[in-house]
Amino acid sequence: MSAAANWSYTATATIWKNLGISDGGDSLGFAAPVAIFCDYEGGLSKRLASLGAEIVVKNTIWTEYSSADAGDYILIGASTDADPLAAGADEVRQVIRYADTFDRVADDYAILTGV
Template identity: 75%
Template structure:
């Protein structure tokens, strides 16, 4: 962990990574055991406009050096040992954006964006 990240990422979040492959209905095969990662985060709302009107979408942005997150995973701000991310109240990861570690070049940073 870079020196900058060690003072910036002080909160904990839990991530459930989607297992590779799909069942016969196209659904995920399940999720790996929950992992606790160090993060910082920001909550917010956004308005999504579609052909049937507008809806408010809950969105969280979580910053971390955790490089393994991808769309379809689930993330919860806080710690959980619950095996099922939906039961735990986690939000689905919609997008992951990679940023360079500008100062130290130790580990890149990631914005993990969730939505429900």
């Protein structure tokens, strides 16, 4: 963990990796939940237009966890529930990678959830 992350990523989030879709189109489910260190910002807004509603960011979670992908589920806080939907987790919509500018130990990631 970088020096900056050591003092800034003091919260916990839980992530469930999406195992994909079978050849038949059925969900393969989710891997066991993994707790990660993070920091976060919540914000919920929805823009309505003549063509419908636009998907907007619900939560931004900053972390050094590098394995998040769109389609995974993440929850701010700790959970041991095997089902991310039952736990109240949100779907990961996008993951953005940022350089570890100061220490060059581990890059940082913004995990964005949407509505």
